[in-house]
Amino acid sequence: MTNLPDAAPYRLLGLYDSPFVRRVAVTMHLYGLPFEHLSLSVFRHMDAMRPINPLFKVPMLTLPSGETLYESAYILDHLDELAVERGLAPLIPRQGPERRQVHQLMALAIVATEKAVAIEYEHKRPGERQWADWTERLRGQMRQAFALLEERLAGDFLFGGHLTQADITTAAGIGFVRYVQPDEWAGVACPALTALADRLEESAAFKAVPLDE
Numbered sequence: 222m223t224n225l226p227d228a229a230p231y232r233l234l235g236l237y238d239s240p241f242v243r244r245v246a247v248t249m250h251l252y253g254l255p256f257e258h259l260s261l262s263v264f265r266h267m268d269a270m271r272p273i274n275p276l277f278k279v280p281m282l283t284l285p286s287g288e289t290l291y292e293s294a295y296i297l298d299h300l301d302e303l304a305v306e307r308g309l310a311p312l313i314p315r316q317g318p319e320r321r322q323v324h325q326l327m328a329l330a331i332v333a334t335e336k337a338v339a340i341e342y343e344h345k346r347p348g349e350r351q352w353a354d355w356t357e358r359l360r361g362q363m364r365q366a367f368a369l370l371e372e373r374l375a376g377d378f379l380f381g382g383h384l385t386q387a388d389i390t391t392a393a394g395i396g397f398v399r400y401v402q403p404d405e406w407a408g409v410a411c412p413a414l415t416a417l418a419d420r421l422e423e424s425a426a427f428k429a430v431p432l433d434e
């Protein structure tokens with residue numbers, strides 16, 4: 222088991238209103254990995270971001286070595302490796318059917334979240350360029366993905382009776398929808414998922430990375 226570093230050697234780039242950034246930040250809190258948070262928007266702070274991240278895609282995690290990682294799924298995979306090295310249980314099982322099942326729940330959460338983000342981008346277009354039929358398709362896909370997760374939520378957690386990355390990713394997605402598109406969430410009839418998200422939002426790791434930063 223490795224000792225915790227004294228300083229904050231990791232640097233996480235991106236606002237917490239990104240559900241992808243937020244699931245990484247929550248995970249780092251749960252694993253006890255201190256990090257510096259660079260709170261820059263890919264839209265509003267392009268000049269400041271350009272020298273750090275000319276891709277304008279977040280999250281981006283800078284490791285103590287200086288290496289930079291993109292794509293929240295790959296970042297989480299690396300964080301799970303670190304957790305295992307430090308003797309912690311990873312939030313995604315390392316192998317077997319458990320790993321596959323948690324991944325598939327995460328896939329549903331990511332579909333719901335990506336469709337919610339796409340609805341938001343559609344709203345950013347000038348009114349005359351917004352495509353109502355496309356938004357309706359996105360809304361249907363988002364609702365369908367949340368409904369499938371709702372069906373799978375029998376107890377307090379989505380898998381195995383304990384917290385996994387499926388719960389975190391789902392709650393981060395719901396947090397985004399509720400924060401950015403409250404009317405959209407009102408149309409998603411998923412009481413069990415709402416209760417799960419409410420519970421996780423009250424936890425220390427979620428409270429440490431508030432959406433309204």
Ligand SMILES: N[C@@H](CCC(=O)N[C@@H](CS)C(=O)NCC(=O)O)C(=O)O
Nearest residue numbers: 239241263277278279280292293294
């Ligand atoms: N699959 C990516 C999605 C990340 C993503 O779409 N991030 C958004 C913020 S929520 C972004 O960087 N948008 C700017 C852009 O795509 O140009 C991940 O999981 O890291």
